[in-house]
Amino acid sequence: MTTTAPKPPRASTAPTLTTAERDRLERAFSIPRARFMLGIPVAVIVLLWSFAGAEFNFAKLGDGAINMGEFLSRLFPPDFSKFGTIFSLLIETLQMAIVGTVLGAVLSLFMAFAASSNIAPKWMYYPARWVMNIIRSVPDLVFALMFVSAVGLGPFAGILAMTLGSIGSIGKVYAEAMESVDRGPMSAMQAVGASRRQLIQYGVLPQAAPLLVSYTLLLFEGNVRGATILGLVGAGGIGLELTTAMKMYDYGHLSAIIICIIVLVTLIDQGSALIRKRLT
The missing domain is CATH 1.20.5 (Single alpha-helices involved in coiled-coils or other helix-helix interfaces)
Known part of the structure; x- marks a missing residue:
């Protein structure tokens, strides 16, 4: 029977660093x-x-809390006697948001291709960024007033304002999502001679797709709220009815409108959350 002597433990050699390192x-x-x-x-x-x-x-704020409480007390009880009008205007607001989101997302995607530093050449990148900065600097209400003067009162002006405003905000977010993708697949595709279209189609969009969808849902939620605001200047939606109720001091009707808007926004938010959960 042979016995093997235990091996002596290896001495751990710590890496030596120079003074400069x-x-x-x-x-x-x-x-x-x-x-x-x-x-x-x-x-x-x-x-x-x-x-x-x-x-x-x-x-x-503390001194004005009493006035604020008095204003809130006037909103109750809500008056749903004009629920049919509120419902039809909410549907119009939702339709404006859907059309504005689709048009805005498509145009923002094309703008993002031109504003992504890893896709577009320099001569295209900087003008696209400047255009988005200019659009983002102008409030949507100004765009709404501009289109109201061009096409008249109604939801069409609001859709145009939402679409143009989306290019400045979501276009920038789309571009940043494309710039954050892993460059490894793109470098491999460039090494085998892939075209710019193939880089975008197979290297950028598959990686950025979850973020793009999430940002599009966020755009839709914002457009629902934005359509309410644009109605204040006659650009369609429930905003005009909201403004009229405030000017007429019809607080019961105003409260009913606010409650319906809250319900609509909550339903859209829950639906968007479910879609995001499926994507992730």
Whole structure:
């Protein structure tokens, strides 16, 4: 019977770092911490400056709480005697949001192709970004007034305003989703001579599709709320009825409209959440 002597434990050889490498690693941890500590007082100063400039005052809010409570008390009980009118205008608002979302998503997708740095050439990338910045700087109400003057009152003007406004906001988000994809498959496709169309079709869109769908659902939810606001200037939807109720001090009717809008937005939000869950 032979016995084997136990092997002596191997000596662990710790990697030796030179002084320059150690200093470089220490700076990698110390510099972000120093920047963070320096950024805290700067952020606090900017926040206080913003509070002062915006005249943010909790005491004034407390003093006006009684008036706010009185206003809310006027909203009850809600008056659903005109539910048929409210329902038809809610359907019109939903239809505006659907059409505006589809048109806006399609146009935003094309704009995103031109505004993605990993797809578009420089001569196309910068003008596309500038166009989206300009569109994003203009409020949707201004677009609504412009289209109301062009095509008249009604939902068509609101759809055009939502579509144009979507290009600036969702187009930028689409472009950033495309820029965040893994470049490995794209590099492999470029190595075998794939065209730009093939890069987009097989390298970018399959990776960015879940984000694009999620952002499109977010656009739809925003357009439902936006269609309510655009109605204030006569661009269709339930916003005009909401404004009329406020001007006529018809608080019961106003409360009924608000409750119906809340129900519609909640249903859309729940539906969007289910779709996102299926995608992920």
